[in-house]
Amino acid sequence: MKLFLKVAIPLFLISICFSFSQFAQAEESHLGEIATSEGKLVYRFQYNYDEICKLLGLTTKEYDVYWKEGLSIGEMAEKQGIARGELEEYFVTFHYNEMEKWKAKGLLVGQLYFTQVYGLKREIDDFIDRNPVYKK
Secondary structure (H helix, E strand, O other): OHHHHHHHHHHHHHHHHHHHHHHHHHHHHHHHHHHHHHOOOOOOOOOOHHHHHHHHOOOHHHHHHHHHHOOOHHHHHHHOOOOHHHHHHHHHHHHHHHHHHHHHOOOOOHHHHHHHHHHHHHHHHHHHHOOOOOOO
């Protein structure tokens, strides 16, 4: 009986470890299948330029003239006497509302949500400072 226990217990432990590693590999491959069958989630949005013009106190024609002159949204705001913080607040609020819609649909959860939030400041700054004619 002692011999049986000396052999059975190690074999039992080895089989559990082997089964667990197969289970983990199965879970990983299943996740991979979900990722490839669903595709990569890309957070995309469309700014409302009428709202941006309203924020800047410009008509769409004035906005277009400034844009063709090479002014960024940040430069337009400065010219209109609008603080950068006000611009940033508008865009942060816009993204917050958009991401809440995605979260409600179950598309932007957990790590994906925080990944988007992490890069948001840079994206907003890039958009505000984007220069149409790259004069700088």
